[in-house]
Amino acid sequence: MKIQNQVQFIDISDDEAGQRIDNFLLAKLKGVPKSMIYRIIRKGEVRVNKGRIKPEYKLAAGDQVRVPPVRVAEREDVPVSVKLDKVAALADCILYEDDSILVINKPSGTAVHGGSGLSFGVIEGLRALRPEARFLELVHRLDRDTSGILLVAKKRSALRALHEQLRLKQIQKDYMALVRGNWQSHTKVIQAPLLKNILQSGERIVRVNSEGKPSETRFKVEERFDKATLVKASPVTGRTHQIRVHTLHAGHPIAFDNRYGDKQFDSQLAGTGLKRLFLHASSLKFTHPKSGEEMRIQAPLHEDLNHCLKILRSRKTQ
Numbered sequence: 033m034k035i036q037n038q039v040q041f042i043d044i045s046d047d048e049a050g051q052r053i054d055n056f057l058l059a060k061l062k063g064v065p066k067s068m069i070y071r072i073i074r075k076g077e078v079r080v081n082k083g084r085i086k087p088e089y090k091l092a093a094g095d096q097v098r099v100p101p102v103r104v105a106e107r108e109d110v111p112v113s114v115k116l117d118k119v120a121a122l123a124d125c126i127l128y129e130d131d132s133i134l135v136i137n138k139p140s141g142t143a144v145h146g147g148s149g150l151s152f153g154v155i156e157g158l159r160a161l162r163p164e165a166r167f168l169e170l171v172h173r174l175d176r177d178t179s180g181i182l183l184v185a186k187k188r189s190a191l192r193a194l195h196e197q198l199r200l201k202q203i204q205k206d207y208m209a210l211v212r213g214n215w216q217s218h219t220k221v222i223q224a225p226l227l228k229n230i231l232q233s234g235e236r237i238v239r240v241n242s243e244g245k246p247s248e249t250r251f252k253v254e255e256r257f258d259k260a261t262l263v264k265a266s267p268v269t270g271r272t273h274q275i276r277v278h279t280l281h282a283g284h285p286i287a288f289d290n291r292y293g294d295k296q297f298d299s300q301l302a303g304t305g306l307k308r309l310f311l312h313a314s315s316l317k318f319t320h321p322k323s324g325e326e327m328r329i330q331a332p333l334h335e336d337l338n339h340c341l342k343i344l345r346s347r348k349t350q
Contacts, residue, residue, distance in 0.1 A: 138182045141177060144174055
């Protein structure tokens with residue numbers, strides 16, 4: 033652990049206004065455990081305009097925040113050359129960018145942000161790629177092994193507007209998934225409550241459970257193969273691992289899913305070159321937070337997924 037050993041005084045800008053103090057500190061103090069952030073707020077070590085505040089306090093433009101010295105978890109060192117290579121690769125993944133938002137086609141195997149021993153994530157890479165950007169925050173998340181569209185806000189106002197669209201279910205996300213077996217055409221909607229469990233190892237496992245949160249995913253068959261089906265999955269709710277658990281619940285786990293998958297099914301895909309989860313966020317429809325224009329952005333499948341489908345199609349014609 034390293035200690036950030038000086039008191040910081042942070043002046044809140046117009047773009048930072050409106051967010052809760054706990055969320056502000058979580059974003060500012062990377063590597064500091066959430067429990068410690070709530071503890072320093074509760075003990076009055078964090079002050080706004082010299083006064084004590086509660087975690088739900090909403091910051092206003094012009095507020096001055098006092099942040100005490102805190103212990104920051106040191107992340108494993110990654111050679112600078114590795115980081116630079118990853119940052120450069122991210123530049124080629126950008127699908128759309130303007131002064132309010134940035135949309136990237138995230139590669140599989142890259143976390144959306146550093147943490148849990150990872151020193152590099154998409155958001156850290158984008159901040160390195162755009163050092164002039166004063167604000168870059170994830171609008172939503174993708175699992176580390178899931179590829180595809182990831183939306184990033186470049187302004188606090190854009191983040192607030194897009195979060196409101198998410199809350200009102202006005203953002204449509206479509207994913208492509210290769211699943212085991214012959215998906216039944218009549219299975220168009222799965223509504224199954226999901227309960228998240230954290231194992232002692234820190235790993236998150238989600239199960240269908242009546243005590244879980246309501247969850248809904250819509251499905252459409254895109255293409256059928258021998259012993260596999262390509263489906264379009266459109267989540268209505270946004271629960272952790274939702275599509276992966278709902279496909280498993282339907283009896284059709286996703287190819288190469290290391291938590292919820294079927295190794296026998298994965299072995300049947302030998303020869304396709306596939307070595308990663310076949311789940312790709314392919315399309316995102318939303319209203320632009322500044323112009324009000326309806327945006328629909330598509331992320332093409334990565335080459336390894338296209339190659340897998342090409343091999344499966346060739347097997348159908350044999």
